[in-house]
Amino acid sequence: MPATAASRAPREGAAVALRLGRLASMGTVAALILIAGVWASWGTAQHVMLTKGREQGTMRVTRCAGDVCTGPYTPASEGSRARDRVEIERTVAVKRGQTYSVAVKPGSSDVVRTGPSGLLYSWVPFGGALLLASVVVAGGLRMNRTAWVLGGSGLALITAAFVVL
Incomplete structure (x- = not known):
């Protein structure tokens, strides 16, 4: 039996709903990872930055x-x-x-x-969160360029911290 336009509409609507659900859930997960990274870093970073x-x-x-x-x-x-x-x-x-x-x-x-080494070291947890969020953004949101920017930023932050220390 051939598919009609009326029978395709519910299937396409379900696919759109699933896609939006995936985007919303993975976007939330990525945002929570980044927020947790900032939260973990801020405990030390506030004493270094706000002197x-x-x-x-x-x-x-x-x-x-x-x-x-x-x-x-x-x-x-x-x-x-x-x-x-x-x-x-x-x-x-x-x-x-x-x-x-x-x-x-x-x-x-x-x-x-304090100083550059203390500042960079205090933000290392956020660098790890950037790396982790990049995987979620690439896989869950399918935003590869954004994921590369997040991952590269996290890697640069962590590398800079350990080079300066």
């Missing part, structure tokens, strides 16, 4: 144990006070005996690295 009114200085790493390195803090900004012991997260780039420019997290003895 006005924050205590800034240098930290000399004297001891590393587990996931934390400690050492004395020497103030460099007005209103900052010297501390015998502050803590910084132990990463590949933090070495015992080195001195780093840092900012103190308000209300704690935790510090984060």
Whole structure:
């Protein structure tokens, strides 16, 4: 029995609805991945980027144990006070005996690295989110050029962070 225009319309309508559903769901997933990347990065990045009114200085790493390195803090900004012991997260780039420019997290003895290396390092989770979102954009949304831009941006951010560190 030949297909008529009336019998094709519901099938085409269903295909359009499925396509729109796929675009909406994959767009939502990609957006949530990017939002989660910004959220994960902002916890550290805010202390590096918004330095006005924050205590800034240098930290000399004297001891590393587990996931934390400690050492004395020497103030460099007005209103900052010297501390015998502050803590910084132990990463590949933090070495015992080195001195780093840092900012103190308000209300704690935790510090984060400042300067270009600290800024780039704080945004590494967002770089990972860009890489992951690029796969979703390419596969789910079929927007290959946009996916290449997202993936390239994420790769460039992560690479720049580890080159500077």
